[in-house]
Amino acid sequence: MIHITLPDGSQREYPGPVTVAEVAASIGSGLAKAALAGKVGTGEDARVVDTSYVLDKDQSLSIVTAKDADGLEVIRHSTAHLLAYAVKELFPDAQVTIGPVIENGFYYDFSYKRPFTPEDLAAIEKRMAELAAKDEPVVRRVLPRDEAVAYFKGIGENYKAEIIASIPTNEDVSLYREGGFEDLCRGPHVPSTGKLKFFKLMKVAGAYWRGDHRNEMLQRVYGTAWATKDDLQQYLHMLEEAEKRDHRKLGRELDLFHIDEHSPGTVFWHPKGWSLWQEVEQYMRRVYRDNGYQEVKGPQILDKTLWEKTGHWDKYRDNMFVTESEKRDYALKPMNCPGHILIFKQGIKSYRDLPLRYGEFGQCHRNEPTGGLHGIMRVRGFTQDDGHVFCTEDQIQPEVLAFTTLLQKVYRDFGFTDIIYKVATRPEARIGSDEIWDKAEAALINSLEASGCEYVLSPGDGAFYGPKIEYTLKDAIGRQWQCGTIQVDFSMPERLDAEYVGEDGGRHRPVMLHRAIVGSLERFIGILIEQHAGALPTWLAPTQVAVLNITDSQADYVRDVAQKLQKALPNQGLRVVTDLRNEKITYKIREHSLQKLPYILVAGDKEKAAGAVAVRARGNKDLGVMTVEEFIELITKDIAAKA
Numbered sequence: 001m002i003h004i005t006l007p008d009g010s011q012r013e014y015p016g017p018v019t020v021a022e023v024a025a026s027i028g029s030g031l032a033k034a035a036l037a038g039k040v041g042t043g044e045d046a047r048v049v050d051t052s053y054v055l056d057k058d059q060s061l062s063i064v065t066a067k068d069a070d071g072l073e074v075i076r077h078s079t080a081h082l083l084a085y086a087v088k089e090l091f092p093d094a095q096v097t098i099g100p101v102i103e104n105g106f107y108y109d110f111s112y113k114r115p116f117t118p119e120d121l122a123a124i125e126k127r128m129a130e131l132a133a134k135d136e137p138v139v140r141r142v143l144p145r146d147e148a149v150a151y152f153k154g155i156g157e158n159y160k161a162e163i164i165a166s167i168p169t170n171e172d173v174s175l176y177r178e179g180g181f182e183d184l185c186r187g188p189h190v191p192s193t194g195k196l197k198f199f200k201l202m203k204v205a206g207a208y209w210r211g212d213h214r215n216e217m218l219q220r221v222y223g224t225a226w227a228t229k230d231d232l233q234q235y236l237h238m239l240e241e242a243e244k245r246d247h248r249k250l251g252r253e254l255d256l257f258h259i260d261e262h263s264p265g266t267v268f269w270h271p272k273g274w275s276l277w278q279e280v281e282q283y284m285r286r287v288y289r290d291n292g293y294q295e296v297k298g299p300q301i302l303d304k305t306l307w308e309k310t311g312h313w314d315k316y317r318d319n320m321f322v323t324e325s326e327k328r329d330y331a332l333k334p335m336n337c338p339g340h341i342l343i344f345k346q347g348i349k350s351y352r353d354l355p356l357r358y359g360e361f362g363q364c365h366r367n368e369p370t371g372g373l374h375g376i377m378r379v380r381g382f383t384q385d386d387g388h389v390f391c392t393e394d395q396i397q398p399e400v401l402a403f404t405t406l407l408q409k410v411y412r413d414f415g416f417t418d419i420i421y422k423v424a425t426r427p428e429a430r431i432g433s434d435e436i437w438d439k440a441e442a443a444l445i446n447s448l449e450a451s452g453c454e455y456v457l458s459p460g461d462g463a464f465y466g467p468k469i470e471y472t473l474k475d476a477i478g479r480q481w482q483c484g485t486i487q488v489d490f491s492m493p494e495r496l497d498a499e500y501v502g503e504d505g506g507r508h509r510p511v512m513l514h515r516a517i518v519g520s521l522e523r524f525i526g527i528l529i530e531q532h533a534g535a536l537p538t539w540l541a542p543t544q545v546a547v548l549n550i551t552d553s554q555a556d557y558v559r560d561v562a563q564k565l566q567k568a569l570p571n572q573g574l575r576v577v578t579d580l581r582n583e584k585i586t587y588k589i590r591e592h593s594l595q596k597l598p599y600i601l602v603a604g605d606k607e608k609a610a611g612a613v614a615v616r617a618r619g620n621k622d623l624g625v626m627t628v629e630e631f632i633e634l635i636t637k638d639i640a641a642k643a
Contacts, residue, residue, distance in 0.1 A: 005060040021051040021191065024063045036071045036195060037064040037188045048074065050140060050188040066195075066227035073101055078138065078190040079128075079199050079225040080106035085181035086127040087221075090120075096183065097159040097209065097218060104235065105224035109207050111159065116204045116219055124221070125201045135194030136179040140187060148173045148184065159209070160184050198232040199225040241477045247526040248375040250534040254595060256542070257376060265373045265380030267522055272542035275575060279540050280521060280528075281361060283413070284385045287517070291406055293359035293387060298339030300363065304329035309495050310338050319366045336362035336386040337489075337514055341496045344390055344510075349500040354510065355391035355399055361521070362386045375526060382520040389513040390498070393439060399513055400447035400469070400486055407484050407517050408451075411473055413642045414518075415531055418474035421453045424461035431464060432490050440488040441467045465491030468514075475531045483524060487514040535618055538598040539639045544575045546592040547613070550585050550604040557608040561601065561628055568632045569639075589616065599635060 002014045004023055012026060020038030024031045038049050039062045046060075048070050055061065064071045080099035087094050087110055099108030110116075116124075143151065145167050152160040164173055164184060176185050178193055190196060202222045209215035226232040243249075251257045256273030259266075269277060288295055301323065307313040312320075312334065321332040333339065340358045349356065363383045372378055389399050404421075411419060423444050426437045444467055448455045455469075462468055471484030489512040493499075502508040518524035528536065538544055545565055549558045558578050566573035579588050585602060592600050601613040607625060615623040615631055626634070 002055060003058045004055060005058075007060075007062045017054050017056040019051065020049060020053050020055070020061065020063070023055070023061060024051070027063070031063055031065075034065040035063050036066060036190050037074050038062070039064055039070060048188050051191045052140060053188075072227055074188055074190055075196060075227060076101045076106045076225045077185075077188075078193075079196050079223065080108050081138075081176065081178065081181075081183050081185065081189065082128050082131060082193060082196055082199075083108050083124065083201070083221060083223055084110075084183060085131055085178060086124050088181055089131070090123060090127055095157055095159050098163070099183075105202070105222065107220050107222045109209075109218040109220050111209075111216060111218050116221065121201050121204065121221070125199075128196075128199065128201075131179065132193045132196045134179065135192050137192050138176055138178045138189045140174055140176050140189075142172045142174050145169055145171055145173055148175065151175075152184070196225065198227070198229050199223055200232065200236065238477050238479070242479070242530070245477070245530040245533045246375075247377065247529040250529050251375070254534055254542075256529070259375065264370060265368060267376050267379060267381070273525075275542040276525060276528075276536065276540060277521065280518070280525060284361070284410075284518065287406065287410060288359040288387070291357075291402075292355075293357040296340065296343055296358045296360050298333070298336060298343065298360060298362060300332055300365075301330045302333055302338065304331060306338055306342075306496075307331055310492055311495070312338075316366075319368070321365050321367055332365040333362070334364050334366045336360050336364065336384065337388060337492060337512070338496065340386075340388040341492060341498050341512070344498055345496070349390075349510075351392065351500055351502050351508075354500060355389050355395050356510075357387065357389045359385070359387040376522040377526045379520075379522055382522045384520055385516055385518050387515045389515065390493075390500075390510040391513065392508075393436075393511055396440060396488060396511060396513070397443035397447050400444055401450050403486050403513075403515055404447060404451045404453065404469070404471075407471055410517050411471075411484075414528060415537065415642075416473040416475070419453075420472040420474070420480065421448055421455035422458050422470045422472065423448070423455055424458040424463075424468050424470060426462050426467060427460045427464060429464055430462070432466070436490055437467070440490075444469050444486075444488065463487055463489070465489045473527075475527065476533075481527050483519045483527070484517050485515065485519075489514055535596040537643055538635065539642050541596075541598050542575060543577050543595070543597055544635065544639075545599045545601060546577050546579055546595075546597050547601045547603065548579045548585060548588050548592070550602065552580075552582070553605065554603045554608050555580050558603050561603065561613060564628055565632065569636065574632075574635065593618075593620065598638070599631075601631065 002016065002018060004012045006012065012023065021032065021035060024035040035051050037051060038053060039046055040049055040059050041047060042060050048064060064074065066075065084096045084099055091112060093113065095111040097109040097111065099106060145164060148164045149161045152164065167173060173184060174186060175182050176187060176189050200223060202224060205220045206217050207220040209218055224235060226235060254272065255270050256276065257267050257269050260268055304313060316334055320334055323330050343358065361383050363381065365381050368378060368380050391399055408419065425441055466488035468485055468487035470482050472480050472482040474480055493509050493512050498510055499507045500510055547558045547562045549555050558580060562576045562578045565576045568574050581588065589600055596618060598618050600616040603613050607613050612625050612627050613631060614625050617623055
């Protein structure tokens with residue numbers, strides 16, 4: 001007898017070997033119809049298998065449906081094969097290469113004599129739908145490696161034959177057939193093509209065979225696939241919104257910054273963009289000041305021997321920019337932490353000094369590959385709101401609790417209220433005793449629970465020196481951005497010989513907490529631009545007010561109004577521009593509206609005579625006529641609210 005244990009702990013008994021599909025059918029016809037795959041085993045040993053997989057011994061099994069993350073993965077993997085099937089039907093001379101699942105979809109690379117056109121893509125997608133509607137079974141078979149090589153060579157699929165030839169000779173390979181198309185794959189796949197209903201092809205791009213520029217340029221067709229029609233439509237809507245919000249596009253339109261080929265991966269900030277940068281930086285500077293951080297500044301270049309001591313030279317050498325002077329090797333810093341330890345080590349520190357909090361707007365450089373660069377989101381030169389807390393083991397939990405509370409307020413001020421909390425725990429390869437790891441992990445978890453935060457565990461994803469919390473924010477269209485982090489580090493203070501004098505008069509190692517709230521300022525500003533679709537809240541807007549005249553007779557009055565506004569706030573005037581051009585007022589209003597300004601003030605003869613302005617708020621909202629003093633009161637409240 002075969003005993004199958006289900007997720008709820010119940011067991012089912014079968015007289016002999018049984019397939020996943022048969023188990024699903026024995027539970028109920030609804031589950032049998034919904035089954036896409038099975039998941040056998042538990043924990044790290046669990047694996048997803050086809051519904052045709054035979055269970056020939058006592059095992060744990062869960063039935064995978066479209067509602068499961070594993071089910072969505074199977075759908076996307078199978079849709080990639082459906083794409084290749086359709087391409088071969090329409091373009092028999094095309095050769096298929098590889099087609100993996102990626103975030104939110106899949107792609108497949110093809111070798112073909114001419115570029116695929118948008119019309120080709122539409123035809124391929126139409127053919128995919130027709131093939132799916134046939135509901136053809138997807139059948140697996142296994143061949144010895146050499147037989148599989150000969151098979152694919154025989155049908156003219158030389159790329160597949162090359163892939164299989166790289167597999168050890170003693171291994172078998174699995175093939176999946178649907179209708180007239182058979183492909184190499186480890187699987188698993190859906191039981192039939194009829195399970196694939198909600199997909200769309202997105203674009204074509206170039207890709208070198210096996211990622212080597214010396215090889216042939218292939219055509220990579222990208223697609224997306226989802227479990228339901230609503231999920232697909234929501235994703236396509238999100239993409240439309242993301243395109244409108246693209247920080248690179250808005251950066252050009254709003255004249256904030258540009259990226260130049262003379263310095264790839266670094267940012268040229270224009271006056272308005274630098275104004276936005278300064279608002280973010282000065283806000284964070286106030287956060288440092290008000291929460292017990294001492295701002296420091298370390299050098300850009302540090303000797304190679306320091307990076308060797310910390311372990312960065314072995315782990316990050318390929319991503320570091322290096323230089324040489326007087327026969328000494330140096331590196332541009334990729335992070336700020338070693339410099340902060342060197343500052344900590346100057347002078348004797350006592351337990352009374354702890355926790356000691358350093359903060360730095362530290363400029364870092366990492367030699368990212370050109371293909372990975374993305375506007376100001378992924379760059380080679382960036383500035384972090386970097387902070388390090390030196391504390392005792394007993395101070396870890398209260399410091400993390402205070403940090404989480406502070407991070408929540410900062411995100412809220414910037415317009416983010418939905419935060420995901422993840423605790424990354426000890427990896428297999430680690431240093432330090434289990435006792436220390438127990439204490440560090442408990443401190444992180446307890447701090448989140450004390451904050452009332454729901455969190456998920458990410459087993460094994462901690463750094464080799466200690467666990468961490470990752471703070472991921474959700475933006476206005478549901479995308480996730482991991483920005484904040486706090487990490488517990490017992491290693492670096494040891495490696496760089498940092499110590500303090502304890503209450504017992506002895507020498508002790510401090511614990512080092514690495515923490516960042518916004519992370520890279522460049523990336524965070526890109527996120528802000530996309531979150532607000534360029535319509536930044538008044539407190540952040542590079543230009544907060546434009547004052548416009550209707551005719552030349554109001555020009556001097558407009559200048560006076562602008563001057564009043566520029567001096568309106570204590571220690572900081574409003575950011576104001578005037579528009580005195582000899583243009584129609586409707587034209588000027590439209591131009592400044594396209595720049596997404598929070599407020600546009602218009603002055604004609606009536607407003608001038610009354611010492612007033614006509615106020616228009618962003619979104620074409622007419623707020624009527626008010627005195628300059630009334631407007632100052634209005635915008636002051638707006639800025640204070642950070643709405």
